[in-house]
Amino acid sequence: MIPFDFDYYAPETTGEAFNCYAKLSKAGKRPVWYAGGTELISMARVGSRTFGAVVDLKGVPDCTRLAAERGRIVLGAALTLTEIARSGLFPLLGSTAARIADHTIQGKITLGGNLAGTIQYRESALPLLLCGARAHVMTAGGVEKRPFSQVFSGRLHLEEGEFLAAVDVPEREAALPHCHAKRTRQDKIDYPLVTLCAVRDGGSVRCAVSGYGSAPLLVPAQALAGGAAVCGELAGEAADSLSGSGAYKRFVLENMVGQALANLGVK
């Protein structure tokens, strides 16, 4: 049971959502953006997060778009992980989404929620970082399309009152040969020890990881160029956590990179 009261708003357009949030904010209601709500409800229940209003984006059509348009795959931020995985439009993101939390929760967690959440892993960012994604950010001036890497650096960086409406990726990049792997400490359903996503584009491979450091990060090209043994390039990023020590994560990552390169047919 949530030990405090708040108000609930369900806008139907991006403009209505933006104005609703701004109005509530001005009135001192301390609003939060809401979609799946899994993290907000969990945190509210134990009192680690309080707010005066939620603005639910699930009813905003721009936030639930799922389409291939003009050479790009468009994915609304309020789509659930299940909807993304089931669509098959962006297979690497689908594979990644299908290993976040458990099957039932995947039907509630949204893409935007996973990216904007406080839990550090944000695994759905990995395919977006690798595949030239753009973020559709709702601002006072309307929807702006920005490079995803510009709004996501370890976590989502938006101005107060802005929200992520959707992302898009080029169809060509969404269809690149890819590899996803997730290692957990013990159970299959768990936060990652290390999650790795990689794509092969011609002769080059791009790779990004979560769980290894304190936030999702791209593996530098030079760390891949020399093969798995040079993951020492990332040694400083390895963070000790309850899942495993930094040293163990380095060992795991080296093996995962080697496996990914082999799976992608790169020597």
Next chain:
Amino acid sequence: MRSCTGKCFLELEVNGRTVSVAAKPSDTLLHVLREKLGLTGAKPGCENGDCGACTVLVDGMPVKSCLMLAAEAVGHAVTTVEGLKDAPIQTAFVEQWGFQCGYCTSGFLMVCHALALHHPDADDALIETWLQSNLCRCTGYAEIRAAVKSILADGPRRA
């Protein structure tokens, strides 16, 4: 724009009936089902989305009702274990000894029922994926898996 401020009346469709219930926006679906509608089949366990004891169906798909606001359920069809009405999976749980203390059972029933509806031809990997959303701490999963497989074998006609 729909809104719910302070205490308001929510029109919910639960087990095929439309009910009007006085609730706060901060009330979870689990709380409203149990405390306002007397549908105590959905169980509060971890209330953190981990155990699955509170699982209900929303538009035919399993949802952990501890992680859904009642206000979000407006316009959607909610089914609790009370709404199953002797579904094949319930008989299968009895026949296959799929429960012991029973606390997790209603959640498992909802997941298994939805699996059978949506994937009557589910293979072992898919069954495992769906069942991993719920925890049982006394029976074990072999009997539950056997119960699911027993109704899948009969196909969608029974589900």
